[in-house]
Amino acid sequence: MTTCANLEKLSVKESLKAEHIGKKVKLSGWVRTRRDSKAGFSFFELNDGSSMKSVQVLAPNDLSNYESELLHAGIGCSIEVEGEVVESPGKGQATEVKATCIKVLGGCDPASYPLQKKGTSFEFLRTIAHLRPRTNSFGAVARVRNQICKSIHDFFQERGFIYVHTPIITGSDCEGAGQMFKVTTLDLQKPPLKEGTKSGEINFEEDFFGKATNLTVSGQLSGECYATALTNIYTFGPTFRAENSNTSRHLAEFWMVEPEMSFCNLEGNMEVAEDFLKRIFRDVLNNCEEDMKFFAERIDKTVLERLTHIVESDFVRLSYTEAVDKLLKSGQKFEFPVEWGIDLQSEHERYLTEQVFKKPVIVYDYPRGIKAFYMKLNEDEKTVRAMDVLVPGVGEIIGGSQREERLEVLETRMKESGLNPEEYWWYLDLRRYGTVPHAGFGLGLERTVQFVTGMANIRDVIPFPRTPKSAEF
RNA sequence: UCCCGAGUAGCGCAGCGGUAGCGCAGGUGACUGUUAAUCACUUGGUCGUAGGUUCGAAUCCCACCUCGGGAGCCA
Numbered sequence: 001m002t003t004c005a006n007l008e009k010l011s012v013k014e015s016l017k018a019e020h021i022g023k024k025v026k027l028s029g030w031v032r033t034r035r036d037s038k039a040g041f042s043f044f045e046l047n048d049g050s051s052m053k054s055v056q057v058l059a060p061n062d063l064s065n066y067e068s069e070l071l072h073a074g075i076g077c078s079i080e081v082e083g084e085v086v087e088s089p090g091k092g093q094a095t096e097v098k099a100t101c102i103k104v105l106g107g108c109d110p111a112s113y114p115l116q117k118k119g120t121s122f123e124f125l126r127t128i129a130h131l132r133p134r135t136n137s138f139g140a141v142a143r144v145r146n147q148i149c150k151s152i153h154d155f156f157q158e159r160g161f162i163y164v165h166t167p168i169i170t171g172s173d174c175e176g177a178g179q180m181f182k183v184t185t186l187d188l189q190k191p192p193l194k195e196g197t198k199s200g201e202i203n204f205e206e207d208f209f210g211k212a213t214n215l216t217v218s219g220q221l222s223g224e225c226y227a228t229a230l231t232n233i234y235t236f237g238p239t240f241r242a243e244n245s246n247t248s249r250h251l252a253e254f255w256m257v258e259p260e261m262s263f264c265n266l267e268g269n270m271e272v273a274e275d276f277l278k279r280i281f282r283d284v285l286n287n288c289e290e291d292m293k294f295f296a297e298r299i300d301k302t303v304l305e306r307l308t309h310i311v312e313s314d315f316v317r318l319s320y321t322e323a324v325d326k327l328l329k330s331g332q333k334f335e336f337p338v339e340w341g342i343d344l345q346s347e348h349e350r351y352l353t354e355q356v357f358k359k360p361v362i363v364y365d366y367p368r369g370i371k372a373f374y375m376k377l378n379e380d381e382k383t384v385r386a387m388d389v390l391v392p393g394v395g396e397i398i399g400g401s402q403r404e405e406r407l408e409v410l411e412t413r414m415k416e417s418g419l420n421p422e423e424y425w426w427y428l429d430l431r432r433y434g435t436v437p438h439a440g441f442g443l444g445l446e447r448t449v450q451f452v453t454g455m456a457n458i459r460d461v462i463p464f465p466r467t468p469k470s471a472e473f
Numbered sequence: 474u475c476c477c478g479a480g481u482a483g484c485g486c487a488g489c490g491g492u493a494g495c496g497c498a499g500g501u502g503a504c505u506g507u508u509a510a511u512c513a514c515u516u517g518g519u520c521g522u523a524g525g526u527u528c529g530a531a532u533c534c535c536a537c538c539u540c541g542g543g544a545g546c547c548a
Contacts (some may be wrong), residue, residue, distance in 0.1 A: 033508080035507045036505090037507055039505070043506080058506085058507095091507095092508055110500095113499095116497075116498050117497090117509055120484055121484080243474095246474085247543080247547095248541090254548065255548095345544090346545090399548065442548060443548075447548060
């Protein structure tokens with residue numbers, strides 16, 4: 001059993017910096033590869049996730065466990081290294097660590113270990129989601145995702161927004177955003193039935209909460225409650241959609257940021273949305289240089305210029321009516337013909353943002369018939385104060401609106417949408433007591449990570465994706 | 474959910490009616506301040522599952538399952 005002395009601990013990221021040359025340090029991590037030299041030593045590539053790059057550890061053959069352990073420690077093994085950071089005589093790195101002691105903490109059988117030195121497909125890596133963070137790609141995605149989350153909090157915190165935790169389990173049977181997952185503790189084999197009903201309806205009064213409950217599809221309605229007291233708030237947490245969507249842009253469980261601002265109209269909403277996205281992109285460019293270089297080289301060549309371009313340019317703003325006009329006059333043939341009143345299809349959105357403007361586009365003032373009940377009705381009574389931010393490659397990344405603050409109009413709109421205003425008594429109270437103009441939007445975290453990294457499939461930007469027929473890990 | 478496409482060794486793929494192949498990974502050996510190291514030899518597969526056609530099916534037909542691309546729904 002090898003034991004090492006107690007030295008200052010250094011991350012792999014730090015050990016790569018020339019300023020540490022001459023220091024005696026301790027490192028730990030996982031072996032990426034081992035290369036042996038007959039000249040009397042072996043090289044270990046050691047990675048601990050602190051950076052894309054691994055550090056080269058030089059293991060001389062006079063280490064006591066060299067023959068017995070180190071020559072058998074390859075990809076996947078966890079090791080602890082003590083040694084000196086030295087200038088590297090080899091090409092490809094400024095520093096390396098000359099080991100005085102290497103302890104193998106956990107072995108790894110190379111014959112059965114699924115990861116290889118050579119690249120494997122993302123499809124295969126999805127089947128080993130528990131091990132894929134050990135690859136360069138998923139390490140980079142995790143670090144960039146972390147930076148984006150930090151920027152989200154920084155942006156709002158610096159502006160005095162209050163972070164509000166809205167519930168994950170909700171009693172609203174519809175929040176205006178798609179199919180929901182049911183939450184119940186009832187016995188699914190023989191659920192209690194309502195008395196006197198022939199059809200055998202389930203009696204949710206006997207359920208845990210005494211009513212039917214679901215996983216939230218949006219924190220917006222709860223967020224509005226806090227915004228109409230604390231002025232500016234944001235929610236940031238998981239949301240759930242039980243839609244049978246099988247695409248590279250949809251998840252059943254995903255994270256969403258939803259700011260809500262009182263005393264704010266649609267223009268203010270659009271300004272915040274634009275500043276917000278630019279802040280995230282700027283932070284990633286400044287703080288994740290190494291990872292972004294990797295994405296530019298291996299995943300999507302355009303990723304750096306795309307982000308830089310967006311940070312430096314103004315978003316295009318055009319009304320839905322103008323957008324339809326532009327599409328009609330484009331001469332472009334679409335699978336779905338354009339006509340005022342229809343919802344814009346993916347192909348239309350992408351044509352606008354990718355072909356016409358080549359930068360983010362904010363489309364606003366959509367027809368009332370295709371948007372949610374809570375969006376403020378314009379004076380023309382045909383359109384609502386909704387806005388979508390469209391970006392090249394991903395399409396819709398933000399959806400938001402100024403909210404309807406007039407009680408009567410909101411009630412009418414609810415009924416139009418087939419909702420029962422009585423069930424939303426608490427939401428309507430916000431309009432009964434001290435109502436104010438307010439607005440907000442939702443940003444899908446995973447789509448943002450996709451856009452920033454250029455990763456083609458949304459299943460590869462969340463650690464453990466939940467999609468139809470898939471929840472293994 | 475709909476329309477395409479694909480499921481052959483641990484991974485990436487070829488074979489497309491006549492007794493299963495390549496590259497990488499793994500193993501052994503050689504060589505080397507190496508860096509996706511290189512060279513030689515080598516282990517490994519009831520060809521997604523279940524039916525059918527045929528003397529004979531990885532190959533043709535049917536169903537199902539899973540995965541991928543696109544669409545719808547949306548973030």
